[in-house]
Amino acid sequence: MKPRTVLVGTDWWTDCDDVAAMRVLVWAEKQRMIDIMAIGINACMEYSVMSLDAFLQEEGRPGVPIGIDHKATDFGGNPPYQKNMAAGTHSTRTNADCEDAVRVYRRSLAHAQDKLDVVEIGYPQVLANLLLSPGDDISPLTGLELVSCKVNKLWMMAGNWGDEGNGVENNFARNPRSRAAGSYLCVHWPTAITFLGWEVANNILTGGTLTSSTDLVAQAMRDHNSSRGRSSWDPMLVLLACQGDETEAGYRTITGTARVDEQTGRNSFEILPNGNHSYVIKTKPDEYYKAAIDNILESMQRA
Numbered sequence: 001m002k003p004r005t006v007l008v009g010t011d012w013w014t015d016c017d018d019v020a021a022m023r024v025l026v027w028a029e030k031q032r033m034i035d036i037m038a039i040g041i042n043a044c045m046e047y048s049v050m051s052l053d054a055f056l057q058e059e060g061r062p063g064v065p066i067g068i069d070h071k072a073t074d075f076g077g078n079p080p081y082q083k084n085m086a087a088g089t090h091s092t093r094t095n096a097d098c099e100d101a102v103r104v105y106r107r108s109l110a111h112a113q114d115k116l117d118v119v120e121i122g123y124p125q126v127l128a129n130l131l132l133s134p135g136d137d138i139s140p141l142t143g144l145e146l147v148s149c150k151v152n153k154l155w156m157m158a159g160n161w162g163d164e165g166n167g168v169e170n171n172f173a174r175n176p177r178s179r180a181a182g183s184y185l186c187v188h189w190p191t192a193i194t195f196l197g198w199e200v201a202n203n204i205l206t207g208g209t210l211t212s213s214t215d216l217v218a219q220a221m222r223d224h225n226s227s228r229g230r231s232s233w234d235p236m237l238v239l240l241a242c243q244g245d246e247t248e249a250g251y252r253t254i255t256g257t258a259r260v261d262e263q264t265g266r267n268s269f270e271i272l273p274n275g276n277h278s279y280v281i282k283t284k285p286d287e288y289y290k291a292a293i294d295n296i297l298e299s300m301q302r303a
């Protein structure tokens with residue numbers, strides 16, 4: 001089967017689960033499940049691009065187009081993993097070398113031959129701003145038109161759906177920018193969306209079996225004080241998206257319409273048989289998902 005093309009958004013911020021997720025993404029490309037078209041970073045810190053570029057080089061996938069939201073400097077935090085990752089490699093790519101993530105997404109969509117999938121493991125403002133983008137030198141189409149024409153589906157780690165679809169989670173609720181964008185995205189994104197929520201992966205700790213002193217995922221886990229493993233929000237969403245089928249990946253779905261409150265970031269869910277949104281519920285024991293992620297992380301561990 002032909003690999004599915006994916007555009008991937010990540011906050012690549014303070015948490016180390018994005019690092020584990022990026023390893024899962026590169027692994028899935030090596031398995032010919034997906035092709036990585038571009039990555040958009042939606043939280044902007046000093047070493048964002050250099051550390052991600054360094055990581056992708058070390059994982060054997062140099063040259064991925066990277067965009068960044070240069071304005072997203074207000075999420076706070078100062079993760080040591082990015083500085084350490086950037087220091088130990090040969091990357092010279094900086095934030096300033098990269099275009100705005102919306103332009104990278106617009107170009108990717110405009111050039112895509114077939115419909116692709118969008119994967120998001122961070123904040124939603126780049127996707128919201130993509131929808132709001134007007135025609136430009138890249139394409140006469142608006143962002144909404146490009147997404148409508150070129151996207152199959154959005155897979156997103158966001159929300160807490162554990163209390164019958166009601167809850168609060170960081171990717172939607174972090175700050176006014178993420179709350180407004182999450183609210184806008186749920187109303188205006190034109191394709192189906194599958195959400196994997198906080199409650200699905202919080203108790204599934206992965207990465208703790210990596211023991212190499214030079215492995216970059218292991219180092220990020222140690223830098224985050226999570227050397228015994230970290231909640232698997234982002235790696236589980238990426239693996240689900242790369243598999244591309246909720247049932248095969250070990251989930252059932254609740255279908256309806258998701259909403260995010262613009263003021264509070266709280267998510268809610270109305271169950272509707274023909275709704276465009278779904279959130280996933282595990283159908284297997286936690287150990288099943290943990291083993292799947294840990295096996296992938298270990299398979300690419302640096303000796």
Ligand SMILES: [Ca+2]
Pocket residue numbers: 010011012013015017018121122234
């Ligand atoms: Ca993330």
